[in-house]
Amino acid sequence: MKIRENVSISTLTTMRLGGEARYVVEIEAPEDVNPAYDLSQEKALPVFVLGGGANTLGRDEGYDGMIFLNKLRGIEAREEGDDLILTGMGGENWDDIVAYACERGYTGIEALSAIPGTLGAAPVQNIGAYGQELADTFVSLQAFDRETETVKEFTREECDFGYRRSIFNTSKRGQYFIMSVTLRLHKGEMTGPLYNSLQTYLDEHAITARDPQTIREAVTAVRAEKLPDPTTTPSAGSFFKNVYLSKGEAEVAAAKGIPVYTNGEENKVNAGWLIEQAGLKGQLLHGIRVNEKAALVLINESASKFADLAAARTEIRQAVLEKFGYDLTQEPVEIV
Numbered sequence: 001m002k003i004r005e006n007v008s009i010s011t012l013t014t015m016r017l018g019g020e021a022r023y024v025v026e027i028e029a030p031e032d033v034n035p036a037y038d039l040s041q042e043k044a045l046p047v048f049v050l051g052g053g054a055n056t057l058g059r060d061e062g063y064d065g066m067i068f069l070n071k072l073r074g075i076e077a078r079e080e081g082d083d084l085i086l087t088g089m090g091g092e093n094w095d096d097i098v099a100y101a102c103e104r105g106y107t108g109i110e111a112l113s114a115i116p117g118t119l120g121a122a123p124v125q126n127i128g129a130y131g132q133e134l135a136d137t138f139v140s141l142q143a144f145d146r147e148t149e150t151v152k153e154f155t156r157e158e159c160d161f162g163y164r165r166s167i168f169n170t171s172k173r174g175q176y177f178i179m180s181v182t183l184r185l186h187k188g189e190m191t192g193p194l195y196n197s198l199q200t201y202l203d204e205h206a207i208t209a210r211d212p213q214t215i216r217e218a219v220t221a222v223r224a225e226k227l228p229d230p231t232t233t234p235s236a237g238s239f240f241k242n243v244y245l246s247k248g249e250a251e252v253a254a255a256k257g258i259p260v261y262t263n264g265e266e267n268k269v270n271a272g273w274l275i276e277q278a279g280l281k282g283q284l285l286h287g288i289r290v291n292e293k294a295a296l297v298l299i300n301e302s303a304s305k306f307a308d309l310a311a312a313r314t315e316i317r318q319a320v321l322e323k324f325g326y327d328l329t330q331e332p333v334e335i336v
């Protein structure tokens with residue numbers, strides 16, 4: 001375990017904002033986790049667990065606490081009939097896990113290609129894209145419980161996954177350090193209709209194959225066209241959550257001409273569409289650019305303070321609220 005003092009949070013998060021964290025503790029082995037929490041108790045400091053910082057924002061006041069950086073590495077996999085049971089340590093890069101599965105011809109997570117961040121963070125908000133979400137292949141995870149100081153295994157049911165949610169970002173936020181995640185992948189390919197933008201890309205390139213590697217390459221290419229690469233362009237990905245409506249609310253919205261996507265019980269309005277219709281797509285607000293190609297994504301073009309981002313956020317929320325009556329919810333988590 002490595003400990004550093006007074007580290008700028010902007011260097012740990014892809015939005016590249018925020019003051020200093022008092023301590024950063026790099027968790028390099030499973031045995032580091034318990035002593036790291038003991039240390040936080042000795043120092044009477046709060047703890048924030050961080051992976052790649054792709055869904056996390058630092059505030060200007062910094063963090064008077066300890067950031068635990070998940071650096072646990074390792075992948076184990078075994079075949080079970082046509083399935084691959086893959087267990088990865090939480091600090092593994094998520095996209096490396098997707099590559100591992102696709103190279104071996106297993107379907108289940110190929111549409112989640114090129115999502116930045118770690119495997120350990122993937123269950124926290126149940127990452128999703130292009131019709132797949134982590135919950136679809138999730139088997140279990142192991143997490144250190146800071147209250148009982150033991151490692152607990154969680155099944156899919158216990159994680160209570162939903163749209164961009166699990167117990168780890170709701171009822172049990174902050175209680176667990178996710179150490180490893182196990183997925184069940186299947187030999188084969190994606191079935192059923194694909195997302196429009198993905199199907200359009202395949203059609204334009206005369207690609208009819210749907211094997212995991214082909215879909216992975218297509219998803220990566222489609223994403224690269226419209227999403228910023230966080231290694232070169234500061235961003236936290238989608239800044240707001242899509243809006244989910246009851247049946248009655250969906251009928252009202254549809255009558256007003258708002259596109260509502262209904263899938264079973266779910267009625268979704270694309271938050272990016274709302275921002276675009278509010279006239280903000282491509283705008284620069286306080287150094288924050290509303291992405292020209294995907295309005296849901298905010299890019300830190302020239303802001304140096306979280307306060308700038310907060311001001312841009314207020315303007316966007318206000319504009320959508322005034323035009324449509326929906327109060328948008330922020331997706332990235334703030335270190336507090």
Ligand SMILES: Cc1cc2nc3c(=O)[nH]c(=O)nc-3n(C[C@H](O)[C@H](O)[C@H](O)COP(=O)(O)OP(=O)(O)OC[C@H]3O[C@@H](n4cnc5c(N)ncnc54)[C@H](O)[C@@H]3O)c2cc1C
Nearest residue numbers: 051052053054055056116117118120121127128178236237
């Ligand atoms: C350009 C871009 C595109 C993106 N596209 C998508 C997308 O298509 N779909 C999608 O769902 N998301 C997307 N995201 C968001 C982000 O990639 C995911 O949320 C990802 O899972 C974040 O991983 P991370 O390791 O960076 O998490 P972090 O930002 O480090 O952490 C996120 C949250 O998880 C908690 N956490 C992290 N690790 C652990 C752990 N080991 N134990 C317990 N809690 C932990 C943190 O405390 C925090 O609350 C995108 C982000 C960017 C920048």
